[in-house]
Amino acid sequence: MNAKQLAAEAAVALIKDGMKVGLGTGSTAYFAIQKIGQRVQEEGLKVTCIATSIQSEELAQSLKIPMVGFEQLERLDITIDGADEADHHLQLIKGGGGALLREKIIAYITDHYVTIVDESKYVETLGKFYLPVEIVPFGWQRTFDHIKTLGGAPHLRQRDNAPYITDNGNYILDCDFKTIPDPESLQTKLNLIPGVVECGLFVNKTQTLIIGYNDGSIKTHKK
Numbered sequence: 001m002n003a004k005q006l007a008a009e010a011a012v013a014l015i016k017d018g019m020k021v022g023l024g025t026g027s028t029a030y031f032a033i034q035k036i037g038q039r040v041q042e043e044g045l046k047v048t049c050i051a052t053s054i055q056s057e058e059l060a061q062s063l064k065i066p067m068v069g070f071e072q073l074e075r076l077d078i079t080i081d082g083a084d085e086a087d088h089h090l091q092l093i094k095g096g097g098g099a100l101l102r103e104k105i106i107a108y109i110t111d112h113y114v115t116i117v118d119e120s121k122y123v124e125t126l127g128k129f130y131l132p133v134e135i136v137p138f139g140w141q142r143t144f145d146h147i148k149t150l151g152g153a154p155h156l157r158q159r160d161n162a163p164y165i166t167d168n169g170n171y172i173l174d175c176d177f178k179t180i181p182d183p184e185s186l187q188t189k190l191n192l193i194p195g196v197v198e199c200g201l202f203v204n205k206t207q208t209l210i211i212g213y214n215d216g217s218i219k220t221h222k223k
C-alpha cells in the first residue's frame, strides 16, 4: 500500500454508521472514496455523502456510495480530503486539482475535518507549492495585478492551451509567494481583492492530519 492510500484508509476507519461525510478531491482522496465504497458494499456501512468536485461525485456514484445535496444536510460529521501542503500548525494549501472553492464550502460545514497527505506534503512553512487562487474570468488581468502587489507572482493556470476552468466556471491563478509565514493574514488580504472568489489557504480547519510514510507507517497530528 502506498503512503497516500495508508493515510486515506486510516482516515476512513474514523467513519461510523449514520455519519454525513464530505468527500475530498485528488489522488489521495481517491483512495478514501474507494475505501468508503468498499465499506458500503462489503460491511453495509450506512453513510450519506457530498462531494467536493464533479470528479469525486462521479467516482462515488460509480461505487454506489449514497449521495445527498445541500438541501438535505446542514452539517457534516466528517470530511476527508487531501492537501498540497500541510504545515506543523495544520494549516494547508489546497487547490492543486482545482477544487478549492467547493472544498472550502464543505470544510466550513464540517465538524471533524481530516486531512490526508503523504510525507512529501508535510512542510515547515507553506509556500513552496504555488498557492491556487480561484478568480472570476471578468477582468482577470486586473485581479492578477492586485495579487502581484501582495508579493505573489501569479500564473494563469492553463489546460490544452486555454485557461483552466473550474467546476464553478472560474479561472485559477497559481501564485508563487515563496514562503507564507502568516497564512491567516494572506488569506484575508487575498479574499478582499475584487475578482477573487477564494484562495487555497485552509486556515484553522484541520482537526486531524494523517500522514502516510513510504516506510509503511502513519502519523496522526491533532489540534
Ligand SMILES: O=C[C@H](O)[C@H](O)[C@H](O)COP(=O)(O)O
Pocket: 024, 025, 026, 027, 028, 029, 081, 082, 083, 084, 093, 094, 095, 096, 097, 098, 099, 100, 103
Ligand atoms: O484541488 C484539489 C485538492 O485541493 C486536492 O486535495 C489537493 O490538490 C491534493 O491532491 P492530491 O492528493 O492529488 O495531491
